[in-house]
Amino acid sequence: EYQSMMAELLDFDVCNVPTYDGAQAAGTSLRMASRITGRKKALLAGNMNPDRLRVIQTYLDPVMSVEIIGWDRDSGLLDLEDLGSRLAPDVAAVYFENPSYLGAIEDQGEKTARMAHEAGALMVVFVDPSSLGVIQPPSRYGADIACGDIQPLGIHMNYGGGVGGFICTKSDREYVEEYPSRLFGIAPTSGKEWGFGDVAWERTSFANRETAKEFVGTHAALWGIAAAVYLASMGPxxxxxxxxxxxxxxxxxxxxxxxxxxxxxxxxxxxxxxxxxxxxxxxxxxxxxxxxxxxxxxxxxxxxxxxxxxxxxxxxxxxxxxxxxxxxxxxxxxxxxxxxx
Structure with missing residues (x-):
């Protein structure tokens, strides 16, 4: 139910069981983009959360390089001219946050997606899920992967806890195969009824252990249940x-x-x-x-x-x-x- 409601909120087909937190979800999203495109560079918005930037840089360091895109001081938005100068055949993804760390709502999503896709890169957008009742979800302006943290969905303040990362994509096999985290789907049971089960279990870090592409844990999953209760209570x-x-x-x-x-x-x-x-x-x-x-x-x-x-x-x-x-x-x-x- 959590995955279904999050996918509906984000207007994507697939949403994972929560990862550690939003920063880890962002790092995983970019590594997914690298595996999908076969490229090794990420372009990150300069107006992003600096703590999240440090986590992403640490998470990407073994496999990807990072470049920072400039932003406009007056509008708070991405500098698309600077983005255009940095797009190259080795860029796997363009990443920005909407709203940005400094609060600005990025309204250049469609242009950014078009520029990224023309260069053969994916667009990854980090969103605040509590904004999606009034702001279009990233799928509507061309994002290939959306990620974020479920903390705003009714989860109380906590010393180091109360966070969980989400990743959403379309249901294309090339995307689903790159999730390291668990996904649940509807499956027929022996009595020809419908139940819920793991989708493509063999791709997860739990199944692959030491040979996995990357690793995630399950400690944040219960926060997903809390977020689901919140979403069900709030409704559209x-x-x-x-x-x-x-x-x-x-x-x-x-x-x-x-x-x-x-x-x-x-x-x-x-x-x-x-x-x-x-x-x-x-x-x-x-x-x-x-x-x-x-x-x-x-x-x-x-x-x-x-x-x-x-x-x-x-x-x-x-x-x-x-x-x-x-x-x-x-x-x-x-x-x-x-x-x-």
């Missing part, structure tokens, strides 16, 4: 309502925070989902200092971007989910304004 309308609430509150937060003197929101022309960048450079304060004062008032400030994105100056990444109320946002603005006065 609930997922649409969820996406609308998040976008409306994010838009409101971005507007009112940007009205604080000395504060502005970066990527001004971007349409955002959950995350957005707040530029605090003109306040003359460091993000670390501001966050310390916010914490003393019971508020977690935005993530300091000065190390991973130094080109953004003293900027912070704020995130608004369905758990954040309008009252929470108003209090943040009041306290932040007080700190900066």
């Amino acid at each position: 309308k609930g997922m649409i309502d969820l996406g609308k609430v998040i976008m409306q509150r994010s838009l409101y937060a971005r507007k009112v925070i940007g009205e604080i003197p000395g504060v502005s929101t970066s990527t001004p022309s971007a349409v955002c989902f959950k995350e957005f960048v707040v530029d605090l450079t003109k306040t003359g304060r460091k993000v670390r200092e501001i966050n310390g004062k916010l914490l003393s008032r019971g508020i977690f400030g935005g993530k300091d971007l000065s190390e991973d994105f130094p080109e953004l100056g003293q900027s912070a990444l704020f995130c608004i989910t369905e758990k954040i109320t309008m009252r929470d946002i108003d209090r943040l603005v009041e306290v932040l304004g007080d700190i900066l006065r």
Whole structure:
């Protein structure tokens, strides 16, 4: 049931049993692309999650090289001119996140897919599943593989847990054969009834052990059950309502925070989902200092971007989910304004 609902949400034919987490799912997706195309290079968006980038680089290092694609500071979107200059016969996949780590919704998916496919590469897209009630799934704009993390699907905060990666593709054999994780499908039983069973068990790391193409575990599978309960409870309308609430509150937060003197929101022309960048450079304060004062008032400030994105100056990444109320946002603005006065 989990696999069926995830495949419906992503508008793909196949979805796997959860892998360790979203970063591992992204790494596996890119290694799948390498095996499918026979190529050894991945082009990754420069506006992606830096922690996820490090995991992917580690995971790909034995078999693939990585190049970073530039992105536009104003729109927050991929620099397609830079992408075009990097596409070559050795590129297996183009990878980007939608929404990006900095919150921008990537609306150039069709162009990116066309460029990748014309160069003989696949397109891999990492998505937030809670956005898919309001944003088209990657399959609709040409993605060959979609991946992500199921944490937003009703899974509570946890110290190092509460995560599980998903990978979705079409049902073509060349894709199915490259999943190292378990897949379940409908199969006839001895009594001519229908049951559920492993699909192509022999391709999994569990069956191949030391000769497997790569390895996955099953410890995240129970989070898949939790995500399935959440999806069944929400239903299609609930997922649409969820996406609308998040976008409306994010838009409101971005507007009112940007009205604080000395504060502005970066990527001004971007349409955002959950995350957005707040530029605090003109306040003359460091993000670390501001966050310390916010914490003393019971508020977690935005993530300091000065190390991973130094080109953004003293900027912070704020995130608004369905758990954040309008009252929470108003209090943040009041306290932040007080700190900066």
